[in-house]
Amino acid sequence: MLGNLAEWVNDWFDENAYASCSAGCEDPLGPYQGSNKVMRGASWAASAEPLRAAYRVGDAPNVRSGDIGFRLVRQVPQQ
Secondary structure (H helix, E strand, C coil), X not given: CCECCEEEEEEEXXXXXXXXXXXXXXXXXXXXXXXCEEEECXXXXXXXXXXXXXXXXXXXXXXXXXXEECCCCCCCCCC
């Protein structure tokens, strides 16, 4: 899936989110508000460095581009 689009994430961006996370934390919640949202990965037009799921940057939520998108996720009800 990597290399198709950079993907918006619902989290507000905090450059130190993982550094301030306690040991063993895999998904820090980040700040409750901010000016930038998280984008992960990159598009086919990017260099090699951002072409990984762990790559994250922050950008203003109103930024639009042909190589930025989002993924719809739905939780499957347990039976």
